[in-house]
Amino acid sequence: MQFKQFIATGLVTAAFAFASIAVFADPLVDQPAPGFTGTAADGSKFNLDTLRGKTVVLEWTNDECPFVKKHYESGNIPQLQKDAAGKGISWVQIISSAPGKQGHVDGATALKLNEERGAKPAYVVLDTDGKIGKLYGAQTTPHIFVIDAKGVLVYKGGIDNIPTAKKEDLAKATNYVRETWAALADGKKVPNPSTKPYGCSIKYQS
Amino acid sequence: MTRVLNLLRLISLVLAMCHIPLVWAASHQASTPQVQAALVSSVSKVAPGEEITLGVHLKIIPHWHMYWQNPGDSGTVTTVDWQFSQPSEVGEILWPIPHRFKMGPIVNYGYEDEVTLPVKVKVAANLKSGETFKTTAIVDWLVCKEECIPQQVTLALSMPVVVGLPTVAPASGAPSHQPQLHQALLQQPQAAPWPVSLQATKTGLSLHVAASDLTSEAIQDVWFYPYQWGKIAQSADQTKTITKAGIQLAFQLGDAPLKPTETLDGVLVVQEKQRSALVARGYQISTPLIAYASATSAASQYTTAQADASSLGFTTALLLALLGGVVLNLMPCVFPVLSIKALSLVSHEHYSQRQILAQGVVYTLGVLASFALLAGLLIALKAGGAEIGWGFQYQSPLFVIAVAYLMFAVGLSLSGVFSIGGSTAGVGSALADKPGYAGSFFTGVLATVVATPCTAPFMAAALGYALTQSSAKLMLVFLSLGLGLALPYLLLTAWPALHRKLPKPGVWMERTKQIFAFPMYLAAVWLVWVLAQQVGANGVAVALGGMVLIAFAAWLYNTTRLISLKNQIAANVGIALVLVTTLVVSYAYLGDATPEAASQSVKASPTQYWEPYTPEKLAILLAEGKPVFLNFTAAWCISCLVNERVALSQPEVTNAFQQKGITYLKGDWTNQDAHITNLLSKFGRSGVPLYVFYPAGNNAKPIELPQILTPSIVLSNIRSSH
Numbered sequence: 070m071q072f073k074q075f076i077a078t079g080l081v082t083a084a085f086a087f088a089s090i091a092v093f094a095d096p097l098v099d100q101p102a103p104g105f106t107g108t109a110a111d112g113s114k115f116n117l118d119t120l121r122g123k124t125v126v127l128e129w130t131n132d133e134c135p136f137v138k139k140h141y142e143s144g145n146i147p148q149l150q151k152d153a154a155g156k157g158i159s160w161v162q163i164i165s166s167a168p169g170k171q172g173h174v175d176g177a178t179a180l181k182l183n184e185e186r187g188a189k190p191a192y193v194v195l196d197t198d199g200k201i202g203k204l205y206g207a208q209t210t211p212h213i214f215v216i217d218a219k220g221v222l223v224y225k226g227g228i229d230n231i232p233t234a235k236k237e238d239l240a241k242a243t244n245y246v247r248e249t250w251a252a253l254a255d256g257k258k259v260p261n262p263s264t265k266p267y268g269c270s271i272k273y274q275s
Numbered sequence: 276m277t278r279v280l281n282l283l284r285l286i287s288l289v290l291a292m293c294h295i296p297l298v299w300a301a302s303h304q305a306s307t308p309q310v311q312a313a314l315v316s317s318v319s320k321v322a323p324g325e326e327i328t329l330g331v332h333l334k335i336i337p338h339w340h341m342y343w344q345n346p347g348d349s350g351t352v353t354t355v356d357w358q359f360s361q362p363s364e365v366g367e368i369l370w371p372i373p374h375r376f377k378m379g380p381i382v383n384y385g386y387e388d389e390v391t392l393p394v395k396v397k398v399a400a401n402l403k404s405g406e407t408f409k410t411t412a413i414v415d416w417l418v419c420k421e422e423c424i425p426q427q428v429t430l431a432l433s434m435p436v437v438v439g440l441p442t443v444a445p446a447s448g449a450p451s452h453q454p455q456l457h458q459a460l461l462q463q464p465q466a467a468p469w470p471v472s473l474q475a476t477k478t479g480l481s482l483h484v485a486a487s488d489l490t491s492e493a494i495q496d497v498w499f500y501p502y503q504w505g506k507i508a509q510s511a512d513q514t515k516t517i518t519k520a521g522i523q524l525a526f527q528l529g530d531a532p533l534k535p536t537e538t539l540d541g542v543l544v545v546q547e548k549q550r551s552a553l554v555a556r557g558y559q560i561s562t563p564l565i566a567y568a569s570a571t572s573a574a575s576q577y578t579t580a581q582a583d584a585s586s587l588g589f590t591t592a593l594l595l596a597l598l599g600g601v602v603l604n605l606m607p608c609v610f611p612v613l614s615i616k617a618l619s620l621v622s623h624e625h626y627s628q629r630q631i632l633a634q635g636v637v638y639t640l641g642v643l644a645s646f647a648l649l650a651g652l653l654i655a656l657k658a659g660g661a662e663i664g665w666g667f668q669y670q671s672p673l674f675v676i677a678v679a680y681l682m683f684a685v686g687l688s689l690s691g692v693f694s695i696g697g698s699t700a701g702v703g704s705a706l707a708d709k710p711g712y713a714g715s716f717f718t719g720v721l722a723t724v725v726a727t728p729c730t731a732p733f734m735a736a737a738l739g740y741a742l743t744q745s746s747a748k749l750m751l752v753f754l755s756l757g758l759g760l761a762l763p764y765l766l767l768t769a770w771p772a773l774h775r776k777l778p779k780p781g782v783w784m785e786r787t788k789q790i791f792a793f794p795m796y797l798a799a800v801w802l803v804w805v806l807a808q809q810v811g812a813n814g815v816a817v818a819l820g821g822m823v824l825i826a827f828a829a830w831l832y833n834t835t836r837l838i839s840l841k842n843q844i845a846a847n848v849g850i851a852l853v854l855v856t857t858l859v860v861s862y863a864y865l866g867d868a869t870p871e872a873a874s875q876s877v878k879a880s881p882t883q884y885w886e887p888y889t890p891e892k893l894a895i896l897l898a899e900g901k902p903v904f905l906n907f908t909a910a911w912c913i914s915c916l917v918n919e920r921v922a923l924s925q926p927e928v929t930n931a932f933q934q935k936g937i938t939y940l941k942g943d944w945t946n947q948d949a950h951i952t953n954l955l956s957k958f959g960r961s962g963v964p965l966y967v968f969y970p971a972g973n974n975a976k977p978i979e980l981p982q983i984l985t986p987s988i989v990l991s992n993i994r995s996s997h
Contacts, residue, residue: 070555109968135417135425171422199379208348208381208510225530232351234417263530269423270349273379 097122102222105201107163110176110193115161122218124158124253126191126246128190128228129165129202129271131172131210132182135234136268140211143236146228147188148248149246154189155251162190165202170272172210173197199273209268215249215259226264305428309339309418314410314430315391317453321408324400329365330393331355331414331430332455333386339420340387343373345502345541347383347509350423353392353416360409360433361399368392371462372544372557373500378421382510384500391459404438464557469521470976473539473562478591479528480507482560484543485521493547498562499524501541505531520959538563589748593755597750600759635768637712639761641719646757647750649723654746655787672809676818676861679802681721683822684829686795691785692826693833697853720762793809808945821857828853884929886943902937902971904993907951907963909944915964922984931990937968968992 102117102125109115117125128146130137140146153160164179166172174182179193196202205214205225215224229242245264252259303314310333317328337343342350357365370392373384401410412430417423469486474527482499497515501507506528522545522564533539538561546555579711632949687693799822807815828850886892888905896903908915922928923939932939942951944963955965958979966980970993980992 133422135423189375203380206380233415234351235415265531266349267351268349269419270378270381270383270421272421273381275379 075079078124081099098222098225098259100222101220102216103204104220105204107194107196107201108176110179110195112176114190115194117161117216120161121220124156124218124250125216126153126158126160127205127207127216128160128162129164129207129210129212131164131166131272132174132186132270133171134210137172137210139234139236139239140228141186141188143239144187145244146211147186148224149244150189150191154191154249156254157251159192160190161192161194162188163194163196163201163207165196165199165207166272166275167199168197171269174271175196200269202271202273207266207271209266210271211268212271213244213246213252213267217253223253223259224262225266227266227268230264232265232267281570303430303432305308305430307424307426307428307867309336309424310334310341310416310426310428311509312428312430313413314412314432315453315455316410316432316434317456321398321402321434323398323402323436325398327396327398328393328453328456328460329357329396329410329412329432330391330453330456330459331412332389332391333416334389335387335418337388339418340374340376340383340385341390341416342383342385343500344368344370345384345500345504346417347375348381350383350385351417351425353414354415355394356415357394357398358397358411358413359399360407361402363399363408364397368393368394369460369463371459372464372542372555375498375500379775380510383419384509384796391455393456393459398612402436402438404436404437407433408436409433462555462557464544464559467543467558467560471560471562472976472978473564475564476525478525480526480533480539480564482524482526482539482543482562483521484524484558484560486545487519487521489517489522489545489547493549494522494545495553496546496555497522497524497543499526499541499543501539503531503540506527506533506537506539516852520957533564535564541916568583590874592752596752597762598757599758601762602759604760604763629755631768634715635765636710637715638719639758639765639770641716642723642757643719644716645720645723646753646760650750650753653753654749660780672806672814673862674816675802675809676821679799679806679818680821680857680861681824682795682799682802684825686799687794687826687829689792690789693829719761723757803946805910817861821861824853824857825913828857884924884932885939885941888940888951890954893940896940897969898973900971900973900975902935902975902993903969904932904937904939905942905965905967905969906939907942907944907955907965909963918966918982918984922986922989925986927986928989931993935973935993937993 085133104117106114106116126149132138132141135224137146150160162179162183164174166174174195176193179195182188183190183193194201201207207214209227211228213221213226213228214222217223224245226245227245229239229244231238231242245261248261249259305312312334313332315330315332318325321327333341343389344352346352353368355368359365371386371390374386376383376385376387396410410432413427414430415425415427417425467484469487472483474481474483494517497513499507499513499516501509506529507513508529511527516523516525522543524543540559540561542557543560544555545558546553548554636740637863803815803818806818831846831853832850835843865985890908893903893905906915906919907935908919910916917976929939931937942948942954944951944955955961955963958965958967964982964983966989968978969975970978981988
């Protein structure tokens with residue numbers, strides 16, 4: 070009987086090991102965030118690994134997307150980026166729009182756009198072939214991922230809980246980025262580690 | 276927005292005061308470059324307190340789309356803010372069935388071309404004749420091609436109030452003269468008319484809809500649209516299997532998977548080909564996850580790990596079969612045989628790597644040939660209409676006694692009563708010990724023969740699947756199973772580094788070998804017990820007598836091995852005679868024996884807490900709406916017996932059955948029983964065990980329990996029905 074149970078346990082383990090490989094292509098919350106390198110808007114090389122030891126925010130963006138406009142024109146995201154810099158948090162803006170598609174910009178334009186919008190992300194990464202976006206399973210602009218100092222993904226999802234393109238809704242919304250920062254600062258568990266991302270679809274190559 | 280509304284209210288107030296014919300700032304139509312919107316009504320005049328249907332009709336330019344209540348991976352739901360000149364109750368949007376749009380890795384749910392979003396409105400009761408009932412709808416939407424544009428329009432409609440006159444449309448709001456609303460109401464999802472169940476599988480969730488009336492040829496597309504984000508992976512494929520039993524959809528888990536208390540809610544859209552047209556119908560689904568049970572114990576995790584048979588995809592079934600085959604190596608009945616073989620490998624260290632690999636390959640061929648033979652037999656029997664399943668060979672007493680003898684002989688050999696050939700280490704079993712390739716081949720055959728009673732539940736799923744498939748697929752699944760069984764040994768022979776790591780030969784080998792004799796004896800005892808169930812006490816006498824004769828033959832063989840050649844021949848003739856007598860007597864007796872005595876094991880005694888299963892009894896109990904717990908078992912099924920011992924016969928379980936008035940029916944499949952085979956196949960199974968709980972009530976869905984039971988699994992399943 071014990072033997073039988075042992076077999077059953079072994080079987081379960083095997084099945085789960087199997088399953089975990091098959092199912093989860095996207096990064097999981099509470100798992101190490103996958104590393105990546107990319108080209109920054111200023112032409113330099115960006116490597117996520119160099120930011121180990123700091124909290125990192127990945128923000129997928131597309132300047133022409135109405136949802137992105139809501140958060141930039143209202144000053145919401147620029148303010149978050151400023152606050153991040155103040156807290157020693159690295160804010161990484163990632164543009165995954167493919168050439169010829171909405172939101173695709175070259176490095177100079179990306180930097181100019183940020184200047185015009187008063188946005189000050191620590192890094193701007195051009196993900197023209199969409200590899201980084203697909204690595205993270207990024208679906209929308211904006212789509213937010215927060216990685217803690219140990220390199221563990223602690224948050225993925227929407228920027229807040231009201232999925233509209235209306236600026237009026239910002240006042241009522243719970244900002245998940247701030248919520249996650251607060252939890253990290255207090256050494257607490259992130260209250261909503263995985264939420265519904267909302268916005269425009271990312272304009273990948275295919 | 277509120278400012279606009281206040282303005283509208285002010286205007287309407289002014290207009291009402293001045294008794295000026297109505298001229299609205301907003302028209303009932305509005306356009307953007309992508310969308311033409313119109314406010315439509317089921318009636319042209321309203322009566323106080325009447326229920327009417329209003330709707331927003333949206334016409335979208337080609338290649339653009341708008342969103343459903345769950346927009347999918349991106350996008351936003353369309354919202355309507357309704358305002359009435361006299362306060363009226365308005366319901367939620369009645370969403371017509373959605374379509375899906377895929378762009379790269381992103382999947383959206385929504386509408387293209389055109390859609391009407393209806394709502395039910397209960398018009399204010401204090402309307403007076405001659406008044407005007409005005410509706411304003413502020414519609415917010417996101418319209419997307421690849422890029423998205425949020426838009427807002429304000430639509431308005433006024434209708435005269437009539438009192439005391441029959442209204443144009445009946446109170447149900449049937450919008451017969453309003454084709455767009457009519458169409459939208461036709462496209463509403465209906466309550467699913469079939470039993471629906473949701474199970475956790477090793478890769479996610481499996482939804483089963485027992486829609487046996489849908490014909491698979493006509494079904495063009497099936498998709499489940501969840502109401503909520505995160506419960507399933509929206510962008511992942513939904514693997515569908517359509518069988519006579521219904522539709523099975525496999526989902527991957529989303530980012531906010533179902534918790535044990537939650538239900539999966541959404542719309543199942545089935546697109547059927549009817550005559551020449553494609554007809555899409557939506558069915559509302561709301562189903563809790565079953566078999567989550569007490570999630571901590573290994574056994575119940577097992578439940579979630581175990582895919583239900585008929586939902587398996589073909590590749591999954593092949594992989595499962597392969598894995599099941601590997602696991603079979605650990606089974607108590609197979610492990611000793613293989614260990615002996617591994618030991619012989621050690622002794623053959625002087626073999627070249629090529630020779631060892633050749634042994635491994637031949638062994639693999641032996642296993643594959645046996646499995647091919649079994650599969651061929653199954654295919655032939657299936658074709659012949661026989662209703663059989665895995666383990667069926669154990670329904671033949673002759674087969675049982677033959678395997679019992681084999682086990683016993685292997686045991687004797689392991690114990691050292693006799694050894695064939697001069698090798699000390701290579702003594703496996705009568706057949707498997709043959710040196711060289713024939714030996715390897717027969718080890719493969721032997722491994723297959725002894726593996727069959729150890730039907731791991733895991734394997735059952737793959738086999739259950741295979742038995743419902745075409746012959747070619749069945750054969751492939753069996754071969755995959757065989758390959759799994761052969762794999763560890765094959766790897767050992769292929770990887771020199773591995774078998775060099777095997778320990779050096781020594782006395783320990785002899786001891787290990789002798790220890791392995793005991794599981795063989797136990798297996799023989801168990802088989803004799805099975806035989807007792809099948810043919811009664813006399814069969815046991817024959818079997819045990821046969822074993823004594825085999826023991827005698829073995830002893831005779833061993834003691835005469837070293838005497839003169841002439842005497843040895845005489846002795847061998849004697850041995851042959853003894854063995855032939857054993858087999859002939861066994862055959863003569865068992866060949867005649869009818870398996871009637873078999874159901875002995877399932878005859879009720881007054882103190883028993885269960886009753887023997889008959890189809891009639893089950894039908895009567897179900898017709899009366901009484902709760903029934905069904906257990907299909909067989910004397911040769913080890914896991915069945917274990918489950919009965921550790922779970923079903925425990926006082927907490929029997930008491931719970933008694934308290935809830937559950938009738939516990941036990942069906943015995945030790946021998947062929949077409950009724951049971953039939954019922955098994957209804958649950959996608961080809962073998963026992965099968966545990967099914969029918970909750971009280973005439974329309975209750977049967978709940979299938981996992982194949983490994985604990986009292987808590989049983990209790991939570993019979994409790995969950997309330």
